[in-house]
Amino acid sequence: MTDMENKLGSTPGIERTPEEQKVSTRIKLSALWVVVMLCYIEGDFASFFPPGGYIQQSLAGKMGPFPTTQFTLLAGSVFITIPCVMVFLSLILKLKTSRMINISLAIFYTVMNAISAFTSHWAYFIFFGIVESVFTLLIVWYAWKWGNEKI
DSSP states (O other), X not given: OOHHHHHHTOOTTOOOOGGGSOOOHHHHHHHHHHHHHHHHHHHHHHTTSSTXXXXXXXXXXXXXXXXXXXXXXXXXXXXXXHHHHHHHHHHHSOHHHXXXXXXXXXXXXXXHHHHHHTTOOOHHHHHHHHHHHHHHHHHHHHHHHTTSSOO
């Protein structure tokens, strides 16, 4: 059995099709961070269009409720970059470190998504906030259960 087969969860003596291979928690966590990022991108894209959306806010020098400054732009950039980096870090960090960071950051992002979702009266924004929260809660769930799995 190859190392790759071990990592994917093969059982010695039992042949499995690729569809039946067990997906490692590392891959699940990484994929969930990708989904969260895609939701952020689509939600931000959709926010260009409603009246008072990103375009009008930008022209008025606003970034949501905040004035557009170097600090708010940097803070927004850091906020969005962290999930991007977690896609990679979920794959390479040692189990204990990855587990702790995934749980901590996913809880933080769940809270931020929930707060953000209900600061708007636009249905699409509430929808994305709920969906993003579900996926960050899945990150917490998988990372919490992780530890008995050999990677």
